[in-house]
Amino acid sequence: MHLRHEIAHVSHVELLTPAPEQSLWFFTEVMGLTENGSEGDSVYLRTWDDYEHHTLKLTAHTTSGIRRTGLRASSPEALDRLVKAIQDQDLGIGWQDGDPGIGPCFLFRDPDGHEMELYWENEWYEAPPGLVPALKNQAQAYPGRGVCVRRLDHVNYLSAEVEPNTSFITDVLGGRVTEQIRLDTGLISGGWTHFANKSYDLVYTRDWTGSNGRLHHIAFATDTREDILRAADIFLDKNVHIETGPHKHAIQQTFFLYVYEPGGNRIELCNPCARLILAPDWKTITWSESERAKGQAWGLKTIESFHTHGTPPV
């Protein structure tokens, strides 16, 4: 199955937090995102490499979790085709006005129930005085504050079943499964899908509680692995809970570090080194249970909470 390049990239997420002040502190002071307006219970935050209005909409709520994921279409025509394809699956919710900087959005749900928005129109970010970068090919000045993540990298959902969702990504949205885990029973317990050269953009992991619409983690990319080692020291001294890492995943070979933000959502820092999927006919890599039992790339055992912690809590 070839990529159809209908979706350009995962562009932003709305994250819910029952501890809005501490979560805001985490994303601005620790992670180094920049505030770009607020509205009602939500604050808009941006990574410095984002060309759009915001990367993260952080919303105060009774619980944690992900409310919505934004996907930008590759062209107006691609948007039309995608909307039709989603409607054909009866997964559409409908059109609505976008958040600041984002044009009309078509809302829909993946088969597991995660809400997504698809759009083409937007306004490119214009850095205000004080945030204008020295190099004109960059969206915003490098903040130099905290971890200073570069961009949103991927979203990893929990889902009651994996395959209906990865099939939706491939068949309806035009993506591809680059890697997956197949249990000895034949069940696919995890699937990594992508839309272009990044080796994954949206990931589905089996939710052993059988719940729907939950979040495993959202991930931000750093420029270097050293940024992640340095981040671990920052988390340590800022008293942010480190769940596991830094280490290198066997799957996708990403260098990673997982923490919990104060609202309870799992946040990954990731760095892929120079890994890209360039092959237009990439063959899905399937990992068996015994291969997974070897742990991560350099032998770290997968931490138990990785299989149990999701947001919101069940």
Next chain:
Amino acid sequence: MHLRHEIAHVSHVELLTPAPEQSLWFFTEVMGLTENGSEGDSVYLRTWDDYEHHTLKLTAHTTSGIRRTGLRASSPEALDRLVKAIQDQDLGIGWQDGDPGIGPCFLFRDPDGHEMELYWENEWYEAPPGLVPALKNQAQAYPGRGVCVRRLDHVNYLSAEVEPNTSFITDVLGGRVTEQIRLDTGLISGGWTHFANKSYDLVYTRDWTGSNGRLHHIAFATDTREDILRAADIFLDKNVHIETGPHKHAIQQTFFLYVYEPGGNRIELCNPCARLILAPDWKTITWSESERAKGQAWGLKTIESFHTHGTPPV
């Protein structure tokens, strides 16, 4: 102009060298490529992350330079469309059998005369015993020898005129100009084009000698900037001529190091950190003469030989 995603990636190059033994030593022992067969005056070499048969065809010749660049189409249908579009421009040479591991190739020239081959069919590389990687999502074991570059990153051609060539890339091959230099006279003296998420794949720089078909450099990507700092020490102790760097380009923000391989061809090591062009409507960044006069990102002045050294020598 949106990307058309007709070309998947720049896949390999044939490089000419008047010092074949020393060039082979350079690419295997210093750069860390792995030999994968030979044929006549040519040796096939691969970077460890390449899923195809070879990355570099190194050919003994009376002089230096680039003989051909390989481009893989995104699908068989894209190949058909591209061939027709090239033929419509009267730039086609014709079909011929590919080198080992590569299927039928359609040969053509860009307007400046650089020879290129376009193909779809290939054989995926199967690592022989001793080169089998520990992780199944990797093409070949990491050699751990010399610089150990990961993949071919881009080719930078010299051309008598820049614009006819970048227009060919965008209009005929479906790429896009991400950045360019416009002199005060209005002349475009450099254009960076790409086909997918990498911010550049094929670059054209004005050849002030007015010659055609020459090479400015080919570039290999390393996993980290630290790999490039380490490479500089390796080059120093292996007596490889360092032309300039390490430093960070203002254009494209790539961390770079330039050396001359023993055959005289300029070779770049590059690392983009996590930079990708995700915006489907990226607007070409145009740098003026005065902006270029500021030097590279952190102030290094562009070295004089950068404007004069190309291969083959005139």
Next chain:
Amino acid sequence: MHLRHEIAHVSHVELLTPAPEQSLWFFTEVMGLTENGSEGDSVYLRTWDDYEHHTLKLTAHTTSGIRRTGLRASSPEALDRLVKAIQDQDLGIGWQDGDPGIGPCFLFRDPDGHEMELYWENEWYEAPPGLVPALKNQAQAYPGRGVCVRRLDHVNYLSAEVEPNTSFITDVLGGRVTEQIRLDTGLISGGWTHFANKSYDLVYTRDWTGSNGRLHHIAFATDTREDILRAADIFLDKNVHIETGPHKHAIQQTFFLYVYEPGGNRIELCNPCARLILAPDWKTITWSESERAKGQAWGLKTIESFHTHGTPPV
């Protein structure tokens, strides 16, 4: 000449600035030092790895330059011996109370006139709430703000003559010259001296203006070379003047970056990788003019201002 280990380390400096507010912004927001009290025209600042009260005393003044350098003796007995040896050279000024956290100091001048203080007694830094580190073997929490330098590394003085000063360091203070530059005329134009395992602590470079007591630069060590690459981006976007670098010195092999703080003083970021001088009988390395003409380790030419800019201006 063996090391006598009479001096433990260079511990702090007093720096003068005619732009105190901007210099304070530079050292706190850009470099990531932490304020630890103020007194009159001076602010005390500390790097996070310093076990003493302060690393830098920043003092508003009519001009720039270094007012004093603090050296901690290796023991009370060493202090006594050093004071006597200095007095024997008629270079002593006398005892006075130390700044906050520092006990009685013996003031003196090196032959070129740079003021220094020598002491044993001090108070170990106790981090206040909010700055307490997670690991008890660390002085202060990692700030995660700006460049976040680890410690003061060395001071490089300008001096009318080099040799009388390096001889003072070796013969009177018990240090050793690890590397030096000898011009074709036989003149020593630069000398690097050290007191223990760091390969240099105090450096003397010939002041071609013939002035006395001036500063070439003070240097702060970062944990990694990546910290310096990252710092270059921070300086770029904070509009701090980068003079030269990042690159690797041939002499001492230090990875470096030089900037001017807003008061005009040259500040170096340096990282030695794992280089230490462990040999108790290290033989001074002498570089000739022609060796120096090759530039820095990887070929960067030494920038002209490196030979002309010192503080205060003449």
Next chain:
Amino acid sequence: MHLRHEIAHVSHVELLTPAPEQSLWFFTEVMGLTENGSEGDSVYLRTWDDYEHHTLKLTAHTTSGIRRTGLRASSPEALDRLVKAIQDQDLGIGWQDGDPGIGPCFLFRDPDGHEMELYWENEWYEAPPGLVPALKNQAQAYPGRGVCVRRLDHVNYLSAEVEPNTSFITDVLGGRVTEQIRLDTGLISGGWTHFANKSYDLVYTRDWTGSNGRLHHIAFATDTREDILRAADIFLDKNVHIETGPHKHAIQQTFFLYVYEPGGNRIELCNPCARLILAPDWKTITWSESERAKGQAWGLKTIESFHTHGTPPV
């Protein structure tokens, strides 16, 4: 207790291996050491930054373990004082000729029975053609092969009791305990001692088997943490057993990776970043059992085999 600076540094070790060919492959091809002669059942190997003849004497033997550790005195006078002090403790074995490049050695044992040699005279290494470095302040050209460790960093012994040995280091050899572990029973189960600015050189860890003279690990320093991440990939693809890491120790804050060489000896790669102990009155840091229970710096639990695997096997 102040440092007495009687010992300059830990200079070399003799390691025993029951798998000499594979161990030699490991140290040369994987670790990147350079062979410098052989004699009988032993091969001499050097790290590229070593100014002496060899860093490691690798000896074929019926079992694994460490046969001897070399310590270089700070001066001929220090050597005399040390020999006398050791003889006063009845721990001396006597003088013998040194191995190639090493002058007369005074042999002795620490209280636990580990054999050590103390010496002053040596020959400085002169690199043969092909290994001459480009920079004259470096011992040998950078090999650019495998991990390419810079120098021997420290030795960690197992000992039936810890305190008699660390007391020997401090009281007789003039070192100092920088950090230690005190169990709830009051027992010291680990002690880190140093001789100069490195924060540790010789470490004693309690041998729960009650055996004497065994080895926990020897450690080699890399220039960067990135070197260790890269090494992990090399080990993975070279099928070298990774025991634990990469991660950061809480004690001493060293970035680490542990592997077993083919002879069974545990080898550490370590990088201290820019950490040095500069304070002449450093106060020993004591870690309690509950503090240790938190795991390493970023939360990694100490692996069980760390408490059970030593060489030779019991």
